[in-house]
Amino acid sequence: MKTVRSTVRFTLLFLLSFGIYGLWLLLSFVIPNKVYWRQLIFELWSRGFLRIAGIEVEVIGSPPQPPFFLVSNHLGYIDIPVIRSVVPGVFVAKHDIGDWPLVGRMITNMGTIFVNRDRRKSIPIAGEKVIDRLSQGEGVIVFPEGTSTKGESVLPFNSSFLEFAARSDVPVSFLSISYRTPPGEPPPSESVCWWDDTPFIKHLLGMFGVSRFTAILNFGDQPITDPDRKQLAARLHSNVSGSFIPML
Structure with a gap:
């Protein structure tokens, strides 16, 4: 049953992704407001992903309204459609994702800001792009842990991701994200x-085998x-950790 469910969901996601991306390419030449069109397409894809995967989203608190700069803990790729289904914005991601075949091009066209953590010059350049997105009225979401985790705790935040915010006095919103699977299913x-x-692909198929699960955004x-970027990182980490629900 799980294999059938995974196969059906994977096929539906493939059709959804390339169907919506084709629509984006076709109409992006005639729609003047590219930012609005990009955000609409991203939202449609995110909500479609959640429906296909059987994900329910529980929201605690009030999501920020764009423009905003938002930080979150990071548990995996599924964080992106989950968060994007609730708040309109673009993401900051590792530069190598942009090199993925086909998917990298799609992610780039959705306004993703790429950063190479191994090159110090890449971070201030990404900061300038964040400022540009904010000035266009968009929200920007970043995962300052710098990597995804299994949900035991929230790793310390990398303050370099927050340098531009500290220097520019940009207010930083925050959230914690957790997941809950139903009885009888593997833990999240x-x-x-x-x-x-x-x-x-192996992980995606495995996740699609889970009948349903809940994402909790606090x-x-x-x-x-x-x-002070280090103090900013520490304060944000303390707040995110305080509302995070460990997944043991």
Whole structure:
């Protein structure tokens, strides 16, 4: 049963992704407001992904309204459609994702800001792009842990991701994300979080085998500002950790 479910869901996701991307390419030449069109397509894809995968989203608190700069803990690729289904924005991602065949091109066209953590010059360049997105009225979401985890705890935040926010006095909103699977299914740390060396397609098919699960988004009440990037990172980490629900 799980194999059949995985196959059907994977096929539906393939059709959804390339169908919506084809629509994006076709109409992007005639629709003048590219930002609006890109955000609409991204939202349609995200909501479609959740329906196909059987994901329910539980929201605690009030999501920020764009433009905003938002940080979150990171548990895997599924965080992206889950968060995007609730708040309109673009993501900051590792540069190598942009090199993925086909998918990398699609992600790039959805306004993703890429950063190479191994090159110090890449981070301030990404910061300039974040400022540009904010000035266009968009939201920007970043995962300052720098990697995904299995959900035992929230890793320390990399303050370099927040340098531009500290220097520019940009208010930083925050949220914690957790997952819950129903009785009889593998725990989310094994079935939903993508933190080990499992190939992407293999993990995706395994996740699609889960009948349904819940994503819990807990938004902070007030954004945080701090001119010191390390203090800003520490304060944000403390708040995100305080509302995070471990997945043991």
